[in-house]
Amino acid sequence: MGRMDSSLKMNVMLKCFYLCLCCLILVSCFSGKQEKQETTESGEVLSYDNALPLNRKYSDIFSRVEIVPLDTVDNFLISDICQFRYVLNRIFVLSKEELLIFDRQGKGLARINRYGQGREEYLSVRGFDVSEKDSTICLLTYPQRLMYFSLDGTFLHEHKIEVKGTEMAILPDESYAVFTDNLSLSEDGDISLLDIFNRNGKMRSFIEGYENLGNRMLPSFQQKRTFTHIQENDGVLFFHPLSNRIWSVSSIDSVRVKYTIDFGDNNPPVDAPEKVRQDVMLSDVVTKHWSVWGFNGCWENERYLYIQTFVDKKLRDILFDKKEKQLYKGWMKDDLLRCQKKPVEATDEYLVGFISTEDLIGLENYLKSKPDGEILPEQEKQMIDWAEEAGNPLVCFYYFK
Amino acid sequence: MKKYIIRAAFVAAFALMAGYSVYTSQQEKTMSDLALANVEALASGEETRPGSYDIEEQITDHYYNGSLYKQSKVVNCHVGGSFACSSGNYYRYKQDNGLWAEWIPA
Numbered sequence: 001m002g003r004m005d006s007s008l009k010m011n012v013m014l015k016c017f018y019l020c021l022c023c024l025i026l027v028s029c030f031s032g033k034q035e036k037q038e039t040t041e042s043g044e045v046l047s048y049d050n051a052l053p054l055n056r057k058y059s060d061i062f063s064r065v066e067i068v069p070l071d072t073v074d075n076f077l078i079s080d081i082c083q084f085r086y087v088l089n090r091i092f093v094l095s096k097e098e099l100l101i102f103d104r105q106g107k108g109l110a111r112i113n114r115y116g117q118g119r120e121e122y123l124s125v126r127g128f129d130v131s132e133k134d135s136t137i138c139l140l141t142y143p144q145r146l147m148y149f150s151l152d153g154t155f156l157h158e159h160k161i162e163v164k165g166t167e168m169a170i171l172p173d174e175s176y177a178v179f180t181d182n183l184s185l186s187e188d189g190d191i192s193l194l195d196i197f198n199r200n201g202k203m204r205s206f207i208e209g210y211e212n213l214g215n216r217m218l219p220s221f222q223q224k225r226t227f228t229h230i231q232e233n234d235g236v237l238f239f240h241p242l243s244n245r246i247w248s249v250s251s252i253d254s255v256r257v258k259y260t261i262d263f264g265d266n267n268p269p270v271d272a273p274e275k276v277r278q279d280v281m282l283s284d285v286v287t288k289h290w291s292v293w294g295f296n297g298c299w300e301n302e303r304y305l306y307i308q309t310f311v312d313k314k315l316r317d318i319l320f321d322k323k324e325k326q327l328y329k330g331w332m333k334d335d336l337l338r339c340q341k342k343p344v345e346a347t348d349e350y351l352v353g354f355i356s357t358e359d360l361i362g363l364e365n366y367l368k369s370k371p372d373g374e375i376l377p378e379q380e381k382q383m384i385d386w387a388e389e390a391g392n393p394l395v396c397f398y399y400f401k
Numbered sequence: 402m403k404k405y406i407i408r409a410a411f412v413a414a415f416a417l418m419a420g421y422s423v424y425t426s427q428q429e430k431t432m433s434d435l436a437l438a439n440v441e442a443l444a445s446g447e448e449t450r451p452g453s454y455d456i457e458e459q460i461t462d463h464y465y466n467g468s469l470y471k472q473s474k475v476v477n478c479h480v481g482g483s484f485a486c487s488s489g490n491y492y493r494y495k496q497d498n499g500l501w502a503e504w505i506p507a
Contacts, residue, residue, distance in 0.1 A: 340464045
């Protein structure tokens, strides 16, 4: 009898063991399917769905616009503006492999072109910034180096860096931030989008990259820009084409999400749904699978935060009026110039941007193709004249009211 | 009684597992658009070619007075990467019927 009892107990225990094993298998099956989630702060959340229609025109916000044509003498011809800054009363234009410097009136002052394979030369310039503290220009180059120049283009010094990037910004404490553009040098596969180096060479990485896009540069929309400078001691804003977050970056220890534009169910994913083959265009993947994308045109001052983005395949202006605490969405009609410009950065006095040569020529062709023609304002006629001269891009200063 | 409970638990567990495996196999049959795009790229004969570039793609919508009339695509090749790349500029116009014309090399 006692033997039978122990045999029965053994049998029950065995069955319990199998049951537990089955449950364990089931639990592990389900837990393996959990999606990767990003646990980060959100900063100030601005709801796109609750935004009011943007019925404002440019003339409601700006009193006038000043156009500065850039010098078209031989050494200062610009094929395309890759990056742009207006600082220290000078206009800085990165075009292909050279940096061109113009004064406030658009007259060419200096040109930095060190393309080559020798000492103090580079194969490509990926980004640049200008230090307001010591009036020096810093180029982010390939091979990976930072090269420093004076404002007249004289080479000062250089040093190697261990990061690959496509844009950079000098921060108020003279550390520098590099947008890695989803390119990783590390072999462990970890990709971060923002690396910051301080003066002592210490480096920290921020913002997880897109592993499924396979160590490839993120496509950009409208303009290739991920930093915008704000007030002198506040550092820069960082944003990138696939995220609805805007970060404030002021030092290696101060990177935080400042704003999140909340699109509800349409918020961008934290990664592509599957790994993307190398020969599939990433821009096709993004425009097909993301509901919102292209957060490339952002600026901020005391009164406004502005960002341009694609929502449901349409380009949209998003304007946050900080004074009214109100978000607006839609299309802000530029009744001052009627021409498409690329905004870059703003102060409380003005917003600075540029009109590319391509847009000028396109505008001219478009107007010529109109059968009835249109009566153009004087300033626009002048722009068409500049386009006909096949000149350089135009810089425009929109002055706030 | 205990025996029946244990048996019932076993049956339920196996039924759950079987159900779940059928469910997952059905899920796998539905390929996402992205996976399909990847397969289409394979079928079109394009091969993954290693190289020494990073590829930059930029898409721009061009507007005049609020209306979209042109789209341009720029592909730039940056040395120092690991992909094959052919740089180029392309554009296409919006036709009167609202549809896009074909991409044209600039």
